[in-house]
Amino acid sequence: MPMDREHCIAMGRTCVAYNLRRASRLVSQVYDQALKPTGLKVTQFSLLVSFVLAPGSKMAQLAQWLGMDRTTLSRNLRVLEKRGLVDLEQGQQDRRELKVRITPEGKKVFEQATPLWLQAQEEVVGGIGQERWAELAKELRSLVASLK
Amino acid sequence: MPMDREHCIAMGRTCVAYNLRRASRLVSQVYDQALKPTGLKVTQFSLLVSFVLAPGSKMAQLAQWLGMDRTTLSRNLRVLEKRGLVDLEQGQQDRRELKVRITPEGKKVFEQATPLWLQAQEEVVGGIGQERWAELAKELRSLVASLK
DNA sequence: CCATACTTGATGTATATACACGTAATGTGA
DNA sequence: TCACATTACGTGTATATACATCAAGTATGG
Numbered sequence: 001m002p003m004d005r006e007h008c009i010a011m012g013r014t015c016v017a018y019n020l021r022r023a024s025r026l027v028s029q030v031y032d033q034a035l036k037p038t039g040l041k042v043t044q045f046s047l048l049v050s051f052v053l054a055p056g057s058k059m060a061q062l063a064q065w066l067g068m069d070r071t072t073l074s075r076n077l078r079v080l081e082k083r084g085l086v087d088l089e090q091g092q093q094d095r096r097e098l099k100v101r102i103t104p105e106g107k108k109v110f111e112q113a114t115p116l117w118l119q120a121q122e123e124v125v126g127g128i129g130q131e132r133w134a135e136l137a138k139e140l141r142s143l144v145a146s147l148k
Numbered sequence: 149m150p151m152d153r154e155h156c157i158a159m160g161r162t163c164v165a166y167n168l169r170r171a172s173r174l175v176s177q178v179y180d181q182a183l184k185p186t187g188l189k190v191t192q193f194s195l196l197v198s199f200v201l202a203p204g205s206k207m208a209q210l211a212q213w214l215g216m217d218r219t220t221l222s223r224n225l226r227v228l229e230k231r232g233l234v235d236l237e238q239g240q241q242d243r244r245e246l247k248v249r250i251t252p253e254g255k256k257v258f259e260q261a262t263p264l265w266l267q268a269q270e271e272v273v274g275g276i277g278q279e280r281w282a283e284l285a286k287e288l289r290s291l292v293a294s295l296k
Numbered sequence: 297c298c299a300t301a302c303t304t305g306a307t308g309t310a311t312a313t314a315c316a317c318g319t320a321a322t323g324t325g326a
Numbered sequence: 327t328c329a330c331a332t333t334a335c336g337t338g339t340a341t342a343t344a345c346a347t348c349a350a351g352t353a354t355g356g
Binding site for chain 1: 285
């Protein structure tokens with residue numbers, strides 16, 4: 001397996017993991033910066049969105065939907081719980097289950113964060129234009145879907 | 149700022165940070181799995197690539213190039229150094245500088261990892277096809293470039 | 297009903313990531 | 327030369343991420 005310059009340049013240009021990680025690092029910083037007044041990181045904001053969308057979801061279900069390891073979600077949730085933004089309640093029938101619900105305080109912070117999110121969103125999307133991003137997002141979803 | 153279902157669904161579909169983070173999580177797992185026999189994660193592999201490409205680079209320079217915070221690179225490097233895959237040497241003229249160089253052991257592991265990387269790469273790219281990925285990667289680079 | 301498999305979530309451990317801040321070395325202007 | 331800004335890197339702290347493993351609850355086949 002060759003290790004010459006050309007090859008390394010090609011790997012850098014084509015490696016899916018590298019290109020996605022790099023982009024997500026840089027993009028996340030823009031959102032995190034914008035959300036700073038709320039004390040939320042974009043990861044946490046995304047979680048709140050999903051709790052509003054699917055109130056009372058089970059953790060495993062959410063993790064699957066978010067494409068996130070169960071244990072990652074578990075730990076990310078604890079941060080929000082500590083801040084009082086979500087409520088974790090044990091399942092009635094199945095006592096193994098934990099159902100996640102956003103609290104009133106969580107909703108308040110979420111509503112405060114939404115315009116800041118929009119600001120970052122417009123800044124980032126504006127860089128390449130809405131249509132190109134829409135197409136890019138579609139392709140990204142295809143890529144993710146093909147991994148299953 | 150509205151918080152209804154429609155709006156949340158739209159945020160999930162369009163949020164650049166969320167979509168990139170999700171994709172990079174899932175894709176990274178494929179590469180990490182493939183690289184497991186080498187004990188490298190794809191992040192570390194990417195770093196090795198850059199050291200082969202630009203031997204003796206300064207840390208700040210590398211961080212800029214990789215779109216990574218200086219302190220992140222610093223800590224990621226320590227892991228590779230502990231394993232003896234890279235060598236950190238103090239600059240001659242400017243004693244603040246740290247120059248990074250891959251070791252013979254590092255090269256060995258890198259060469260062992262390269263075919264495993266290719267395996268993951270083909271698996272992931274194969275999901276949508278080479279042309280679509282090439283276009284996607286180009287658009288991703290545009291997006292990243294527009295953030296500067 | 298019981299043994300066993302499966303499911304659900306938590307913990308231990310390790311890396312990845314970045315911001316705020318600190319320290320040491322270098323540059324610069326008076 | 328000396329005070330001060332600047333630059334290069336590290337540390338403290340906190341979150342994000344996932345694998346291996348564990349504990350507890352539930353389902354299932356006999």
